Amino acid sequence: MSSTAKPTSTPEPQLRAGLRARHMTMIALGGSIGTGLFLASGGAVANAGPGGALLAYACVGIMVYFLMTSLGEMATYMPDSGSFNTYAARFVDPAFGFAMGWNFWYNWAVTIAAELSAATIIIKYWFPESSSFLWSLLFLALIFLLNILSVKGYGESEYWFAMIKIVVVLAFLVIGVLMIFGIMGGEAIGFRNFTIGDAPFNGGLLAFIGVFMAAGFSFQGTELIGVAAGESENPREHVPRAIRQVFWRILIFYILAILVIGLIIPYTTPSLLGSDLSDIGVSPFTLIFEKAGLAFAAAVMNAVILSSVLSAGNSGMYASTRVLYALARSGKAPKMFGRLNSRGIPQNALIVTAAFGMLAFLASLFGDGVVYSWLLNASGMCGFITWLGIAISHYRFRRAFQAQGRDMNDLPFKAKWFPFGPLFAFVLCAIVIVGQSLSYITPEAIDWKSLLASYISVPLFLILWLGYKWTKRTKVIPLTECDLETGARPDDSVS
Numbered sequence: 001m002s003s004t005a006k007p008t009s010t011p012e013p014q015l016r017a018g019l020r021a022r023h024m025t026m027i028a029l030g031g032s033i034g035t036g037l038f039l040a041s042g043g044a045v046a047n048a049g050p051g052g053a054l055l056a057y058a059c060v061g062i063m064v065y066f067l068m069t070s071l072g073e074m075a076t077y078m079p080d081s082g083s084f085n086t087y088a089a090r091f092v093d094p095a096f097g098f099a100m101g102w103n104f105w106y107n108w109a110v111t112i113a114a115e116l117s118a119a120t121i122i123i124k125y126w127f128p129e130s131s132s133f134l135w136s137l138l139f140l141a142l143i144f145l146l147n148i149l150s151v152k153g154y155g156e157s158e159y160w161f162a163m164i165k166i167v168v169v170l171a172f173l174v175i176g177v178l179m180i181f182g183i184m185g186g187e188a189i190g191f192r193n194f195t196i197g198d199a200p201f202n203g204g205l206l207a208f209i210g211v212f213m214a215a216g217f218s219f220q221g222t223e224l225i226g227v228a229a230g231e232s233e234n235p236r237e238h239v240p241r242a243i244r245q246v247f248w249r250i251l252i253f254y255i256l257a258i259l260v261i262g263l264i265i266p267y268t269t270p271s272l273l274g275s276d277l278s279d280i281g282v283s284p285f286t287l288i289f290e291k292a293g294l295a296f297a298a299a300v301m302n303a304v305i306l307s308s309v310l311s312a313g314n315s316g317m318y319a320s321t322r323v324l325y326a327l328a329r330s331g332k333a334p335k336m337f338g339r340l341n342s343r344g345i346p347q348n349a350l351i352v353t354a355a356f357g358m359l360a361f362l363a364s365l366f367g368d369g370v371v372y373s374w375l376l377n378a379s380g381m382c383g384f385i386t387w388l389g390i391a392i393s394h395y396r397f398r399r400a401f402q403a404q405g406r407d408m409n410d411l412p413f414k415a416k417w418f419p420f421g422p423l424f425a426f427v428l429c430a431i432v433i434v435g436q437s438l439s440y441i442t443p444e445a446i447d448w449k450s451l452l453a454s455y456i457s458v459p460l461f462l463i464l465w466l467g468y469k470w471t472k473r474t475k476v477i478p479l480t481e482c483d484l485e486t487g488a489r490p491d492d493s494v495s
Contacts, residue, residue, distance in 0.1 A: 033165045033253055034308040036218025038301065041258055042265075042284035046272035048211040050193065050262025051200025056208055057258050060215040061250035063428045064222055066421035067387055070394035071223060072243035076413040078486075079235040084223070086326060088389050090483045091396040093476045095469035100389045101327045103461050105353075107382030108320035113359035114379060115313035116140055122306045125299075136358075143314045144354045147321065150343050154318045161311035168304045169253050172285055175292050176260035185292045193266045202267055209435045216432050218254070220383035221312065223390065224319050240413040264288050317353060324349040332468075381436065381457045384429050391426040395419060400482035433458070 044053040071083075080086045084104055089097020120135045146157045175184060182188030194200045201208075225242050261284045265272060272284060283305070289297030325346035328338030337349040398418055401408070408414065415421055436454055440447040468474065 033162070033169065033249075034218075034221070034305075034312050036214070037169070037254060037257060038285055038305050038308065039283050040214050040218055041261055042272040042287075044211045044214055045258065045262050045265070045267050045284070046269070047203055048207045049199045049202030049267050050258075052202060052208050053211055053262060054200075054255065054258050056211040057215045057218075057254050059428070060212060060219055061254060063425050064219045065250060066415075066417070067390055067425045068222055068225070068243050069415035070422050070425070071225070071390050072239055072413050073411060073415040074394060074397055075225070076236055076239045077411055078484075079239070080326065083323070083326075084386055084389055084393065085323060085332075086330070087393040087397065089330065089332075090486075091393050091400055091477065093469070093474055095465050095472065095474040096389070096392075097330075098327075098332045098468040099461050099465035100386065101323055101332060102464050103382050103385050103389075103457065105320045105323050105327070106457070106460070107379050107386065108316040108323075109353050109356040110359070110379040110382075111316040112140075112143070112313050112320070112353070112357035115309045115316065116357060118309040119306060119313070122302060122309065125302045139310060139313065140354060140357055143310065143317050144350070146314055147317045147350055148345060148347065150345065151318075154314065157314055158311060161307055161314065164304060164307050165311070166253075168285070168301075169257060172288065173252070173256055173260060175294075176264060176288055179288070179292055180260070180263050189264055191263065193263055196266055197268055199267055200262075206438060209431075209438060213432050213436055215254075216384060216429075219250075221315060223386060224315055236412045243413070261288070264291065313357075317350070317357070320353045321346055321350045324353060379457070381433065381454060382461075384433050385457065385461055388426060388429045388433075391422040391429065395422045395426075396479070396482070400479040400484060403479035404482075404484060406484065 041053070044056065047053075048056060074087050075083065078087070085097045085101030087097075088100040116136045116139050119139045120132045123135050124130060146153050178184040180189050203210075225239065265284060265287055269287075271287065283301050286297045286301045289301070294300075324333055324337050325340075327333035328335055328349065337346065337352065339346070339348055341347040394415065398415075401411070437451060440451040440454070
């Protein structure tokens with residue numbers, strides 16, 4: 001008798017669980033600290049007054065906290081790099097998951113290009129006559145290398161990017177408090193800037209809604225923790241710990257920073273309205289550091305904001321690559337994007353995402369500021385659509401969990417105040433999406449160009465959702481049939 005040897009199959013590469021607790025915490029801490037805080041906060045105080053800005057950021061902060069606890073409940077029970085689209089496809093409708101996934105990929109792929117354009121604008125503070133094309137190419141190559149090496153490379157780079165931002169914000173808060181009480185910068189300022197003119201509130205309801213939307217854009221990026229959960233060494237412990245950081249981050253890094261800005265700089269200060277990438281000299285952080293006698297403030301803040309936009313581009317590259325990989329693995333994108341290299345990196349998905357980031361090179365043709373504005377408008381609304389999807393998915397997840405008679409103690413992390421949390425987040429996100437149009441519609445005229453740029457992602461999302469639904473004949477999944485098994489990691493409760 002002859003025996004036939006069985007062929008041995010090479011195990012298929014898997015995503016590597018290379019993100020440690022400190023990486024996850026810093027991704028959560030640094031996810032939304034960027035130009036929204038360093039630059040847009042000045043415009044928020046100028047437009048709505050110190051009290052209006054404070055209230056708007058507090059409301060959005062509460063909404064984001066509920067969204068993150070909703071995401072945390074699903075991500076600890078079922079960690080998946082597809083995150084939002086995987087949960088939407090399982091607990092709502094496969095078509096909804098398809099649209100969510102491509103919306104998220106498009107959002108962060110365009111964000112990469114926007115951040116590269118922003119980095120080019122910032123670097124010209126030092127090199128005003130240099131080539132936009134060369135800087136875009138250099139920064140794109142840098143974040144591509146950080147992502148192609150290993151998931152640990154992304155985690156380490158984000159750890160240090162976040163550390164820089166956190167140190168600067170803490171220094172700002174300490175110096176600001178010393179100035180308020182007169183220990184630095186001359187006489188005590190106290191609360192007098194909260195009472196000048198129309199303060200603490202200015203501009204009425206429309207101004208408040210405008211700041212409310214700006215605050216929402218500032219907080220986008222916190223949801224990246226859901227994508228990172230799929231490559232966490234221990235998502236059951238690391239994700240809840242990172243989620244809990246969200247509340248304290250919102251309190252310390254946004255609410256206190258807005259309070260310090262409102263107390264030290266009168267909302268009537270003209271330069272606050274000019275807080276944008278084209279003039280770092282009017283960042284409220286720069287203004288306050290200079291008031292404290294730190295003459296090098298502008299150069300330092302320029303470097304910090306450069307690290308912030310590179311951090312956002314780095315996170316965008318990581319997140320959009322993982323979501324495209326997950327779409328391919330579930331049959332919602334070409335199979336080639338579902339392949340991993342020997343280091344567990346979805347290389348094909350990374351290459352096509354980086355290629356999309358080359359939109360930033362348009363800056364060399366049309367001008368840096370113009371391209372940045374285009375790209376920012378093109379991606380802005382996508383983040384709110386993602387948040388809406390998270391709220392809907394979590395509501396359906398918990399209802400399915402109960403409908404299938406499962407024990408709540410099987411959830412490693414439980415979102416508190418259900419169902420208020422996801423319903424509250426859903427309503428506020430819907431208000432922001434609709435309210436965005438108010439700034440472009442006035443009794444005198446309608447700014448059709450800006451309106452189209454801001455809302456282009458809404459019809460795109462609907463086309464993806466309804467198109468997939470029509471071609472695949474999908475239906476909303478009954479609660480008793482939602483898949484709560486595949487990829488689940490039930491364990492003792494940690495909350």
